[in-house]
Amino acid sequence: MKNVWDEHYERPKSKLAFPDENLVRLLSRIKPTNRKALDFGCGSGRHSYLLQNEGYRVTACDTAKTTIDNLKLEPSPIQWIHTPDSHLPFFSKEFGLIVSWGVFHYNRREEAKKLLSSLYSSLDEGGFLLGSIRAEGDTHLGLSKGKMNLADLSGGYAETYSLDALKEFLSIFSNISIGYSERTPLGKLEERICHWFFLAQK
Numbered sequence: 001m002k003n004v005w006d007e008h009y010e011r012p013k014s015k016l017a018f019p020d021e022n023l024v025r026l027l028s029r030i031k032p033t034n035r036k037a038l039d040f041g042c043g044s045g046r047h048s049y050l051l052q053n054e055g056y057r058v059t060a061c062d063t064a065k066t067t068i069d070n071l072k073l074e075p076s077p078i079q080w081i082h083t084p085d086s087h088l089p090f091f092s093k094e095f096g097l098i099v100s101w102g103v104f105h106y107n108r109r110e111e112a113k114k115l116l117s118s119l120y121s122s123l124d125e126g127g128f129l130l131g132s133i134r135a136e137g138d139t140h141l142g143l144s145k146g147k148m149n150l151a152d153l154s155g156g157y158a159e160t161y162s163l164d165a166l167k168e169f170l171s172i173f174s175n176i177s178i179g180y181s182e183r184t185p186l187g188k189l190e191e192r193i194c195h196w197f198f199l200a201q202k
Contacts, residue, residue, distance in 0.1 A: 019050040020195045022181060023101055026130045027054060028197065033125040034096025040115075041103030048078050056097065059153050060086075086114050090122040097123070098129045102195070104169075105134040106158050108146075113169065120172055123202045129173065134160045135194040164195050173200035175189060 021031065027050075037055050039048040042060035044067060051058045061081040062068055067084045081089065098119050104112040122130060124192030134141065138160050148156045163178070170176050177199045185191055 017044070017046055018036045018047050020101060020132070021077075022132070022179065023047060023099065023130060024050070026197070026199050027190060028111045030097070030128050030130075032096030032124070032125060032127055036091065037097040037099065038095045038119075038122070040098055040100040040119060042080075043067060043076070043102075043166065045080075046158075047099055047101055049076075051097070051099065052076075052078055059090075059095075061159075066146060074115075082096050086111060086118065088122070090118075094122050094123050094128075095123045096124050096127045098127070100131040101131065104131065106156065108157065109159060112159075116169065117172070120175075120202065127202050129200040129202075130157050130196040130198070131200070133166060133169075134158060135166075135180065135182075135196045136160045136162045137182070137192055138194040140191050140193040163196070165200070170198065170200050173202060174200040 037051045037056035037058050039045075039058060039060040040050060041049050045060060048058050048060040050100070058077075059079045059081065060071070061083040061084075063084055065082045066086070068080050069079075071080045083089070086187050100119065104115065119129065140150070141158050143158060143160065146157050146159060148154065148158050154162065166178065179197050180195070181197060182192055182194045186191065
């Protein structure tokens with residue numbers, strides 16, 4: 001059965017090609033000795049290819065089978081994995097870097113914590129988690145009791161995080177740095193797309 005994300009990635013406009021500039025900046029700040037990286041919630045694969053170009057050995061996963069099947073059609077050394085639920089197939093201390101860009105907030109808070117705990121276990125000592133998460137103040141998703149009112153994600157679930165909630169969420173890490181970005185969609189100056197982005201080290 002297809003979920004909202006399978007349907008999302010069947011639309012051509014959902015296949016983003018360029019990496020997020022904030023992630024590019026965060027990557028320039030770190031040099032993990034373990035060069036194996038995970039792109040958790042890889043979507044169209046834009047950040048998986050970025051990591052590959054930065055010299056990492058990349059594993060990428062997503063809950064949407066549609067996008068994983070499509071990515072497997074292209075020749076690439078990247079390992080593409082369909083992960084339909086919170087039971088992640090990764091080893092302890094496997095990765096020196098994990099990227100989770102715009103993923104956690106599409107899960108209920110307790111489920112997001114389970115995912116984070118699993119990813120933390122898969123992260124090598126001294127390894128890094130780079131991520132982004134929707135911030136309070138966002139109006140673009142049109143949230144009502146967790147349900148999104150957005151044309152291409154209608155009916156999907158999301159939450160926004162306050163700064164304190166994000167700090168509590170990431171509290172298992174030894175070092176955390178947080179930034180903030182806000183923008184408007186083109187032609188919709190009354191809307192706000194708000195994200196926290198962060199660098200967390202184990």
